[in-house]
Structure formats: C-alpha cells, structure tokens
Amino acid sequence: MAPGSQLCLLFLLQFLQEAAPRSFEVDRQRGIFLLDGVPFRYVSGSIHYSRVPSPLWSDRLHKMRMSGLNAVQVYVPWNYHEPQPGVYNFQGNRDLVAFLKAAANEDLLVILRPGPYICAEWEMGGLPAWLLQNPEIVLRTSDPDFLAAVDSWFHVLMPMVQPWLYHNGGNIISVQVENEYGSYFACDFRYMRHLAGLFRALLGDQIFLFTTDGPRGFSCGTLQGLYSTVDFGPDDNMTEIFAMQQKYEPNGPLVNSEYYTGWLDYWGGNHSKWDTKTLANGLQNMLELGANVNMYMFHGGTNFGYWSGADFKKIYQPVTTSYDYDAPLSEAGDPTPKLLVIQSVISKFQELPLGPFPLPSPKMKFGPVTLKLAGDLLNFLNVLCPDEPIQSHLPLTFEAVKQDYGFLLYRTQLPQNLTKPTPLWVKNNGVRDRAYVMLDGVSQGILERDKDEALFMTGQAGSTLDVLLENMGRISFGYNISDFKGLIQPLVLGDVVLTDWLLFPLNIDALMDSKNRVFETQELNLKSSSGPAFYSATFQLPGPPWDTFLYLPGWTKGQVWINGFNLGRYWTRRGPQQSLYVPGPLLLPTGTPNIITLLELEHAPPRTQIQFLDRPLFNATLH
Ligand SMILES: *[C@@H]1O[C@H](CO)[C@@H](O)[C@H](O)[C@H]1NC(C)=O
Ligand SMILES: *[C@@H]1O[C@H](CO)[C@@H](O)[C@H](O)[C@H]1NC(C)=O
Ligand SMILES: *[C@@H]1O[C@H](CO)[C@@H](O)[C@H](O)[C@H]1NC(C)=O
Ligand SMILES: *[C@@H]1O[C@H](CO)[C@@H](O)[C@H](O)[C@H]1NC(C)=O
Ligand SMILES: *[C@@H]1O[C@H](CO)[C@@H](O)[C@H](O)[C@H]1NC(C)=O
Numbered sequence: 001m002a003p004g005s006q007l008c009l010l011f012l013l014q015f016l017q018e019a020a021p022r023s024f025e026v027d028r029q030r031g032i033f034l035l036d037g038v039p040f041r042y043v044s045g046s047i048h049y050s051r052v053p054s055p056l057w058s059d060r061l062h063k064m065r066m067s068g069l070n071a072v073q074v075y076v077p078w079n080y081h082e083p084q085p086g087v088y089n090f091q092g093n094r095d096l097v098a099f100l101k102a103a104a105n106e107d108l109l110v111i112l113r114p115g116p117y118i119c120a121e122w123e124m125g126g127l128p129a130w131l132l133q134n135p136e137i138v139l140r141t142s143d144p145d146f147l148a149a150v151d152s153w154f155h156v157l158m159p160m161v162q163p164w165l166y167h168n169g170g171n172i173i174s175v176q177v178e179n180e181y182g183s184y185f186a187c188d189f190r191y192m193r194h195l196a197g198l199f200r201a202l203l204g205d206q207i208f209l210f211t212t213d214g215p216r217g218f219s220c221g222t223l224q225g226l227y228s229t230v231d232f233g234p235d236d237n238m239t240e241i242f243a244m245q246q247k248y249e250p251n252g253p254l255v256n257s258e259y260y261t262g263w264l265d266y267w268g269g270n271h272s273k274w275d276t277k278t279l280a281n282g283l284q285n286m287l288e289l290g291a292n293v294n295m296y297m298f299h300g301g302t303n304f305g306y307w308s309g310a311d312f313k314k315i316y317q318p319v320t321t322s323y324d325y326d327a328p329l330s331e332a333g334d335p336t337p338k339l340l341v342i343q344s345v346i347s348k349f350q351e352l353p354l355g356p357f358p359l360p361s362p363k364m365k366f367g368p369v370t371l372k373l374a375g376d377l378l379n380f381l382n383v384l385c386p387d388e389p390i391q392s393h394l395p396l397t398f399e400a401v402k403q404d405y406g407f408l409l410y411r412t413q414l415p416q417n418l419t420k421p422t423p424l425w426v427k428n429n430g431v432r433d434r435a436y437v438m439l440d441g442v443s444q445g446i447l448e449r450d451k452d453e454a455l456f457m458t459g460q461a462g463s464t465l466d467v468l469l470e471n472m473g474r475i476s477f478g479y480n481i482s483d484f485k486g487l488i489q490p491l492v493l494g495d496v497v498l499t500d501w502l503l504f505p506l507n508i509d510a511l512m513d514s515k516n517r518v519f520e521t522q523e524l525n526l527k528s529s530s531g532p533a534f535y536s537a538t539f540q541l542p543g544p545p546w547d548t549f550l551y552l553p554g555w556t557k558g559q560v561w562i563n564g565f566n567l568g569r570y571w572t573r574r575g576p577q578q579s580l581y582v583p584g585p586l587l588l589p590t591g592t593p594n595i596i597t598l599l600e601l602e603h604a605p606p607r608t609q610i611q612f613l614d615r616p617l618f619n620a621t622l623h
Helices: 003-019 054-066 096-105 129-133 144-164 189-203 238-248 276-288 337-347 377-384 508-513 517-521
Strands: 024-027 032-035 038-040 043-047 071-075 109-113 172-176 208-213 227-231 255-260 292-299 310-313 315-318 366-370 372-376 390-392 407-413 418-426 434-439 442-448 455-459 464-470 475-477 491-493 501-505 533-539 548-551 558-562 565-570 579-582 594-600 609-613
Touching: 024 208, 043 054, 054 096, 054 292, 071 096, 071 292, 096 109, 096 144, 129 144, 144 172, 144 189, 189 208, 208 255, 227 238, 238 276, 255 276, 276 292, 276 337, 366 533, 372 377, 377 508, 377 533, 418 442, 434 455, 442 455, 508 558, 565 579
Parallel strands: 043 071, 043 292, 071 109, 109 172, 172 208, 208 227, 227 255, 255 292, 310 475
Antiparallel strands: 024 032, 032 038, 310 315, 366 609, 372 533, 390 501, 407 464, 407 501, 418 455, 418 491, 434 442, 434 464, 533 594, 548 579, 548 609, 558 565, 558 594
16 A cells, blocks of 8 residues: 555544544534434433342343333442442442443443432432431532542542443443432532532543433522433423423423333332323423433332332331332333333334334242241341440430441330330430330330330330331432431430440341351240241242242231342331232242241231232232
C-alpha cells in the first residue's frame, strides 16, 4: 500500500467514527433523544436484580425484550452491596456487572439509578442502616458524614459502571442522580450539586445524567445540568404533568421515568390490582405523543430476607414479602394478560423481536410437609448470640449495637412482685416495630408500633423478662427516613422505668447457613407452641426443582429459610399475602434432602404443617 492510500484509509476511519460514534444525547431542536445520532425513543421496564435470584436474570430479561422493550431501568441498592462500612459484596445475586452483561445479551439498553437513595420500597430506600450508627447524621443532605460515606461508596461503584456506559461500548445510556429528591424535606441544593459533581468526576462529561420527580417535586428535585424527568401513573393527567416537565425542560423530550403498572402491597392492606385497560390507554397516549416511557415495575420480584421497606403515611406501613406489584411479568416471571396488552400497544410503535414468547415456567405442588418443633428461640440464645450480651442501663437501638436487620433480644429482671395485673408499655410509641414479650419463657403478648397499647402482667420479683424486638423494614419513602429500630424509648412497668438490660443481637442467618446442625444436636425442653420458636423439617422434591409457592395455613407470623436462604417474612394472620414464592433454583434435586426452617413468632397451628402450591395466594378478595 502506498503511503498516500494509507493516509486515505486513516481519514476514512476517522470519518466513520465521527459519523456514527456511540452516543446518547438530547436533540433540543426536535425535542427527542438521539442514539448514535439517529432519533430514538425508549420503551423501558423496571426490574430490580436484588429481587430476582441471579440464575433467573436472563430468563426475566429475555421476556422483557420479547415484550417489545428496548431498555430496562435498574436501581443499585447501596445497602445490598456495602453491608459494613468499607466491606463490599458483588458476588452471586449481587453481581451487578453480570446483570448488565445479561441485559446486553438480550439487546437491552440500561437506564441506571444508583441513588445513593433509591426508595424502591427497599429497606431504608437502599441506604445502609449503619449510617444511623451516627444518630446525628442527616441523611440525603450535605451533612459531611453523609457525603463522606456516599463518596467512598461511589468511588467503588462508579469505576465498575464506567466501562458499561454506552459511549464506552456498554449498554448504559443514562444515569439518574438521587431519586425523587423533591419529595424529601431537606431541599438541599448543595447536596444535589455535590452529587452532580461526583457523578461527572467519576463517569465523565459525556454521560447523560437526569433526575426523576413526582409532579410536585420539581422545585427541590431538579438541578441545572441534570435532565428533569417526571413519574406518574395511568390515573394521572398526562397533559398537565408533561406540561410541568416541559417548564423545566422546554424543547426537551418527554420522559415518564415511572409509569405505574400496578402497586405494592402492605401487610394488613388489600392486594393491589390495577386496571389493564386504563394502563394500556395511558401507554398508548404517551407513545403517540412521542414520549419516552419506563414502566415501573415490569417485573417486580420478591423482597427476600429482611429487604422489604415500609412507607409512612400517618402510620408505619410495612411492605409485604411479595413485590409482585401486579406487574406485567408476575413475581414468578410468567407473562400475565396485562403483558399481552402492553406488548400489543408497543407493537404499534416499534417492531417486536421475532420468535414466540416463552411459556410460563412449570410449577410444582406437593405436601403437606410436617415440621417438628426444634425449640423456643430462648433456648438457642447461646448460639444465636455467641458473644457476651451487651449491658446497658436503658435499652439501646439496633443501630447502637450494630444490629442492622432482623431481631434483637432485650432481657432484664422484674424489679418487684406484681400481684395485680400491671401494665407494661413503652413511652411515645417507642416500639420499632414489634415486641414479643416473655416472662420466665412464657409468652405474655405483643407490643406493636403505632398501637399505643400495654400488656398486663403479674409475676415475681427477679423473674426474667425477655423482649424480642423485630425490625419490620426501615421506612423507604417519606418526609423522614431516619427510622431507628428496637426500643427507642424506655420500657415502663406500671410507672417504673425498667433498667439494667442485657442486649442479645441475634445472628439467626448464620445459624441457618450452618445447615441447622444445631437443631439436630441440642437436647431441649420442647414444651411451648406459643411465643417465638423454631420449627424445622427436611423434605424431598417429587420431581425436578421447579418453582413453587410455600403456603403456611394456620401459622401466624414469622420468617422462613429454605436450604439456608432467607425467603422472607410471612404474616398469614394479617395478609394479604398468603404464600411465599420459592424459586426453583433454591431447591435441591430429588435424592437430596431440602431443609426448611420457620421462626414462628406467635402461634403455631395445632398441626404444624406446610404445603407447596402451584400458584400464589395473594388473597385478592380479602377486604
Ligand atoms: C387534563 O388537564 C388539562 C389541562 O389542565 C385539562 O384541559 C383536561 O381537561 C384534563 N383532562 C382530564 C381527563 O381531566
Ligand atoms: C380494602 O378494600 C375495602 C373495599 O374497597 C375497603 O373497605 C377497606 O378499607 C380496604 N382495606 C384497607 C386496609 O385499605
Ligand atoms: C415477693 O413474693 C415472694 C413470695 O410470693 C416473697 O417471698 C418476697 O418476699 C416478695 N418480694 C418482695 C420484694 O416483696
Ligand atoms: C427524623 O427522625 C429522627 C428520628 O426520630 C429525628 O431524630 C429527626 O429529628 C427527624 N428529622 C426531621 C427533619 O424531622
Ligand atoms: C384471606 O386471608 C384471611 C386471613 O388468613 C382469611 O381469613 C380469609 O379467609 C382469606 N380470604 C380468602 C379469600 O382467601
């Protein structure tokens, strides 16, 4: 090749690169997005990898692609990845990069929402509970302690994300800064400016950054330089709300970042069911306007373990274990009639991928399985809390003793004889969130947040008073999300403040990880069927490890583990959720025993049995 033609080739390559660079940007002349310089609109759906076991990610993403979506919107829950300050977990179900790869394999672009606050009805809106070890911290503000924690987290997260940005060859087209910040009390622009600067410093100037707010949140949620988007549902007035967005983004593309396909469930509430027709009409109207839409949720998934959050609207409202959300793809990843309607709306605006939609996954039904009482929780204190208990004059919070989630036991002695029934109560609604009270191991009843009740007790001086506190999930949305757990006020007997406490932070999950050996070896006194107790069984599958739903008829409230995996809370007595989704990949194939363990907190049924169903029971008709 002559030197001249080499030069020509070089120019040609340079020209090609300039003509079609990988880019995602706003065209303000036409009020649209451009992808690689070409008009582009996203029709996206939300999926949270933290709510789906990693072996099922590809399945769910494939179904989202086959529904006609060209993008997925994804939250990164900080508390899922940084369990303790400076300790990070990106393994297995927490492997964010593997999830991005799985989305890329399905040809899905990614709209990333790394917070630091995400809401998502997730524990504390994704913020790590350890932030509250400093009781003075002001979350989601320019409080230097909060900013320092955010900075060090993002210095770990953002370098992992950076190669996945679209212009770097990856699939992330845009990144959201904070989340509905305009709905928070602080309205701290210094904080938002700090975040914007941090995102720019760590991700570069080329990445498209945006904010999302409800229609009333713009004034505190938006920031110059971050594209303002809005969120609203099918019942809201699209014309009015998009007009509000355009006040902040004149000539910019319309974006609904959370178009609600359904809604979440609260314990004690009704199961949410949203009308498909209204949803489809709203979607069609937005797409006709040329708007970009993300459907929240497209696949909801499950609040495994202790990860469900809570709302606060006058009272504390904890979210159920199921996050089915009445979404187009069910909790078990199956297409619903809603999905087919949405798919048909999308098909009027963009081409659907070729090929058949995957069939619903097979489910299995078997049982009953009879559980054996393994013993009262109090019998296991030495293994659940192997360290010496913490001594304290007055009760301390979960945060003060570095117990982030689950359960903390408070123990003291009765200071006097109680011959007449005497009220046991907590000042100023200070129970966070449920207290299971035992006197010399005998259940006395429950104190619950927002109930302002007392238990009446008789007993002898010196008797052991045990109070097991349950964290039902920290508030994830509202005016104030500093939701300290445990006894946040003193416990009072009659008019005597109880003192001289021993605190036992319980690590139940470590015990479950060790495959329950302790339940087989301990010699115990098995009298009780009331108050917190463990029940356990081994069982074989009738066939291949398919998905199933655990049904707990007659059980009251508690936590379930299968093969060491914390499946989440059940609360059969309160509902509406009556069964727990058990993903097939958690189960062991025929020939290998599976272990199930319940921590029943209140009352077990006379027959300590469970069943596995081939469909969920959401108790939709309970009013
Ligand atoms: C929506 O808002 C617009 C502008 O305020 C109004 O003209 C229209 O009647 C509203 N539509 C509905 C269905 O309420
Ligand atoms: C459940 O729905 C019924 C009927 O609509 C209603 O009367 C009841 O108040 C709802 N319950 C809750 C907890 O919202
Ligand atoms: C409590 O009652 C027991 C027996 O019922 C009695 O022996 C004891 O002296 C009483 N203690 C106090 C502090 O009154
Ligand atoms: C939020 O709640 C915490 C804990 O109850 C309290 O200390 C703090 O003052 C509250 N903040 C606001 C702004 O109300
Ligand atoms: C829903 O659950 C409640 C509480 O367990 C039960 O009383 C009721 O019968 C159930 N309703 C339906 C329709 O399953």
